[in-house]
Amino acid sequence: MRDDGSLHGTAGYAAEAETLVSQYESIAFADIHASILPLLPAPPAHILDVGAGTGRDAAGFAALGYRVTAVEPTAELRLRAVALHPLPQIAWLDDGLPDLPALAGYGEAFDVVMLTAVWMHLDAGERLSAMPRIAGLMRVGGVMALSLRHGPVPPGRRMFDVTASETIDLARAQGLQCILCRTDEDAQLGRPGVTWDRIAFVKEGGRGASRT
DSSP states (O other), X not given: OOOOTTSOTTTTTTTXXXXXXXXXXXXXXXXXXXXXXXXXXXXXXXXXXXXXXXXXXXXXXXXXXXXXXXXXXXXXXXXXXXHHXXXXXXEEEOOOTTTOGGGTTOSSOEEXXXXXXXXXXXOHHHHHHHHHHHHHTEEEEEEXXXXXXXXXXXXXXXXXXXXXXXXXXXXXXXXXXXXXXXXXXXXXTOOTTOEEEEEEEEEOTTSSSOOO
C-alpha cells in the first residue's frame, strides 16, 4: 500500500460514486460487522458513523433501533445515501475528519463511533489530531470500532499503510482500551491481496467527554 500525500483523503470517491453505491450496497451489513455488533450497547444508543458512504451501515443500525448521526464529506455519496435510505432515525451531516467541525459544540456524547474503512485515508498528522477529537465525542463506556485496509490501493485513491499497533497506541493515549483486534480476508468482495484489521475500543473514565 503506497503513501500518497498528494491526494485528499476522499480522492476518487466522487468520480466513482455510482459504481461504489452498487458495490457497497451489495455487502450485507450484518456480515461486515459480525465481530463488532456483540460489543455495542443496546438500542436506542446513539451512533456516530464517520465516513458513512452510501448509508448501508447507518440504515442497518437504524433497523436495529439505534439513533444514527451519519457523517459523509463526499456529496455524491451522501446525496445517494439519503435517497436510498430515507429513515427518520438517521441525521446526515456534511463533515469529515480530522476535525469534524460540524460537530463543534454538539451537546450529546455518542455511545458508539464507527470508522469503517476510513482511518487509513488519513495521514500521520491527521490521525494524530483525529484520535483525541473522536475520543472527546464519546461517552464514558462508549465503543469505537474501526477497520483498516491493507493491500493494493485502487488507482486515484489516497491510502496509507496504517498498523493496528499504531492505532491502538494512539487510542490508548486518549483513554480508549482495545477490546478487539483481528485480521480478516476480504471475504465480501474477494479482492486479491486485501486484508482488513478490525479493531474496537471502549472509553475508560477520566478522559474527554463525561457520561451524561
